[in-house]
Amino acid sequence: xxxxxTSPKIDTVQNHAGSTNAPxxxxxxxxxxxxxxxxxxxxxxxxKRGRRVLVIDHANKAGKxxxxxxxxxxxxxxxxxxxxxxxxxxxxxxxxxxxRYLNWDFIGMVSQYQIPxxxxxxxxxxxxxxxxDILQMLLTECRANQVTIQLKTTxxxxxxxxxxxxxxxxxxxxxxxxxxxxANQKSSEQTLTxxxxxxxxxxxxxxxxxxxxxxxxxxxxxxxxxxxxxxxLVPFTFTDKIGDAIKSLSGVSFEVIAFNERISFRLPVLFTxxxxxxxxxxxxxxxxxxxxPIFINLFPxxxxxxxxxxQKKQHPKQLIRTVLNDHIGAATLPKKVMSTLQNLxxxxxxETELAxxxxxxxxxxxxxxxxxRLTPSGTEGYRTAEVTRxxxxxxxxxxxxxxSQLQPNLYFIGEVLDVTxxxxxxxxxxxxxxxxxxxxxx
Ligand code: FDA
Numbered sequence: 001x002x003x004x005x006t007s008p009k010i011d012t013v014q015n016h017a018g019s020t021n022a023p024x025x026x027x028x029x030x031x032x033x034x035x036x037x038x039x040x041x042x043x044x045x046x047x048k049r050g051r052r053v054l055v056i057d058h059a060n061k062a063g064k065x066x067x068x069x070x071x072x073x074x075x076x077x078x079x080x081x082x083x084x085x086x087x088x089x090x091x092x093x094x095x096x097x098x099x100r101y102l103n104w105d106f107i108g109m110v111s112q113y114q115i116p117x118x119x120x121x122x123x124x125x126x127x128x129x130x131x132x133d134i135l136q137m138l139l140t141e142c143r144a145n146q147v148t149i150q151l152k153t154t155x156x157x158x159x160x161x162x163x164x165x166x167x168x169x170x171x172x173x174x175x176x177x178x179x180x181x182x183a184n185q186k187s188s189e190q191t192l193t194x195x196x197x198x199x200x201x202x203x204x205x206x207x208x209x210x211x212x213x214x215x216x217x218x219x220x221x222x223x224x225x226x227x228x229x230x231x232x233l234v235p236f237t238f239t240d241k242i243g244d245a246i247k248s249l250s251g252v253s254f255e256v257i258a259f260n261e262r263i264s265f266r267l268p269v270l271f272t273x274x275x276x277x278x279x280x281x282x283x284x285x286x287x288x289x290x291x292x293p294i295f296i297n298l299f300p301x302x303x304x305x306x307x308x309x310x311q312k313k314q315h316p317k318q319l320i321r322t323v324l325n326d327h328i329g330a331a332t333l334p335k336k337v338m339s340t341l342q343n344l345x346x347x348x349x350x351e352t353e354l355a356x357x358x359x360x361x362x363x364x365x366x367x368x369x370x371x372x373r374l375t376p377s378g379t380e381g382y383r384t385a386e387v388t389r390x391x392x393x394x395x396x397x398x399x400x401x402x403x404s405q406l407q408p409n410l411y412f413i414g415e416v417l418d419v420t421x422x423x424x425x426x427x428x429x430x431x432x433x434x435x436x437x438x439x440x441x442x
Contacts (some may be wrong), residue, residue: 042435047141054142065430068131071129073129076427083095087419199416224404236277246272285379295371320354397412
């Protein structure tokens, strides 16, 4: 590594002196591709060490996802960060970085900046005022440490220098648009060199916010493999009768246990006009594969088979909906849900008194109410997903530094890697932690 003392000056070298259209060469210690959560955090960390850092982004604004996160309030971390809150082909990969940059470290920084924040359920920490507070904190730290952020810049080519001493990037920076500008002045080509190159381009979610698969291409260029990607933390969609029934309950939300054979979450479900959403569904989506069923325990606090058997003894003349409504329904499930469930699950016995329903049938219904089986037709996809599952395989990346084991001085941080967090501030904590450990060594 080039130590801060011996690092090259940032020189602008005009390749063809006097020619304004000629590409220029700029030399940095570190170039980070992606001015998102992990890229900015890596930049300010490296900047503090005296490294000359350039952050490039093709978007017209840094940190767009930070701004839209947590409904505009940015759920920036969680009081309870543990490796079990992350999915990856290698579940151990996240451990080292998470243990070296803690949630408390980030909370300390937020407190130092006097950003007001509050805790919500399950240890989630949100800004009181705006996600912009977090973005401004990161940008202020970047400025204070002489980090250069260059927006509206696309990368044409990345080449490793001979002897692995660094990289040369050919980029195009779009000029600020002015009326009647000749086409050849709308962008300018630059050649950039750096010792360390950090890929922080995030995942594929929300393409309208600038998400691209560019990081995966760079990884493949240097021999890395990509764990197949899919939308994570995303609502489920349904077709047919179930789809219509769910649509009819649009806006209804209540607590359930959503589960499959891998995991369960006791959280609210939200019915929408497109399908099932809410924290329970978003969390479960991280553990779901196309074609698989999901299960919803509609009465998480009751063994419904036992409950219905007991009601049959106590109130033999009553109907199923009456005992559900009278004895538990009003307290747990909105009325609208009860009639929809009746249409779907016990239409054939809707008008039959409990005494006349076979024990076996009641028990079956009870089991269904505790484990309502639904098979989503899909998810809403990257258009609304909060994260991307899969990504750059971690097998050839150092878990301590995020450095590629295939190409010296190349790093991958944040969501571009095959590390996916739960809902609740876990993805940002991964962005800070992975950005930090790379920022300490680049
Ligand atoms: P991030 O996406 O932040 O940044 C990547 C950057 O790379 C972008 O600026 C992009 O423009 C740039 N880029 C991409 N391709 C490029 C290219 N070809 N050339 C140049 N630049 C390129 N997490 C959490 O913990 N708490 C929360 O509250 C939320 N809320 C939330 C809401 C919504 C709507 C979404 C979509 C996501 C969240 N998340 C979240 C997830 C969180 O936003 C996400 O995991 C992190 O932003 C990932 O940080 P990265 O730095 O890896 O990517």
